[in-house]
Amino acid sequence: AQRVTQPEKLLSVFKGAPVELKCNYSYSGSPELFWYVQYSRQRLQLLLRHISRESIKGFTADLNKGETSFHLKKPFAQEEDSAMYYCALPSSGGSYIPTFGRGTSLIVHP
Amino acid sequence: DAGVIQSPRHEVTEMGQEVTLRCKPISGHDYLFWYRQTMMRGLELLIYFNNNVPIDDSGMPEDRFSAKMPNASFSTLKIQPSEPRDSAVYFCASSPQGNQPQHFGDGTRLSIL
Numbered sequence: 001a002q003r004v005t006q007p008e009k010l011l012s013v014f015k016g017a018p019v020e021l022k023c024n025y026s027y028s029g030s031p032e033l034f035w036y037v038q039y040s041r042q043r044l045q046l047l048l049r050h051i052s053r054e055s056i057k058g059f060t061a062d063l064n065k066g067e068t069s070f071h072l073k074k075p076f077a078q079e080e081d082s083a084m085y086y087c088a089l090p091s092s093g094g095s096y097i098p099t100f101g102r103g104t105s106l107i108v109h110p
Numbered sequence: 111d112a113g114v115i116q117s118p119r120h121e122v123t124e125m126g127q128e129v130t131l132r133c134k135p136i137s138g139h140d141y142l143f144w145y146r147q148t149m150m151r152g153l154e155l156l157i158y159f160n161n162n163v164p165i166d167d168s169g170m171p172e173d174r175f176s177a178k179m180p181n182a183s184f185s186t187l188k189i190q191p192s193e194p195r196d197s198a199v200y201f202c203a204s205s206p207q208g209n210q211p212q213h214f215g216d217g218t219r220l221s222i223l
Contacts, residue, residue: 043214045214090208090210
């Protein structure tokens with residue numbers, strides 16, 4: 001069965017520190033993976049997707065098929081990065097039932 | 111495009127009342143998803159539609175919940191009768207295709223007293 005695991009519910013760092021939010025998945029085939037961000041009491045919005053291989057707001061994520069991971073990284077955290085981050089698989093086999101991880105709350109202290 | 115539009119933004123009602131949440135997806139998006147978000151359970155998919163047809167409703171918690179999509183620009187999620195444990199933020203999202211990024215609405219914050 002398709003699964004997305006975000007092992008950390010909460011990640012707390014100081015401004016300027018590196019950040020890595022972990023995401024592991026189980027999926028048969030070539031996965032399409034996304035990271036969404038949700039700032040306090042706002043809508044979820046797409047942060048980045050692995051096929052675009054771009055950096056958004058200083059964040060990057062590399063798909064590692066060997067480790068079945070799609071960790072989100074940023075070298076220097078900013079206070080405005082404080083938010084909830086969700087890793088997601090958009091489809092499951094022949095259907096389009098998306099699978100979201102439980103989310104990781106990132107808190108960046110000044 | 112104004113994005114996905116949900117109404118109301120906030121709803122407070124007493125248990126036993128009927129609650130109707132509304133969603134207008136982005137024009138041209140063929141897929142529409144309803145989610146429920148709580149601290150305890152995170153983000154849960156309730157139901158999704160493709161071209162106005164419900165495809166999977168296995169996430170709908172019980173018969174008190176129902177969803178419709180009478181046309182491509184409007185969907186409703188109804189709870190009847192409502193219970194305090196239904197209190198949550200309900201999000202609607204749409205996407206052009208099922209495996210493409212979803213665009214979320216601002217959500218409806220529902221409180222059942």
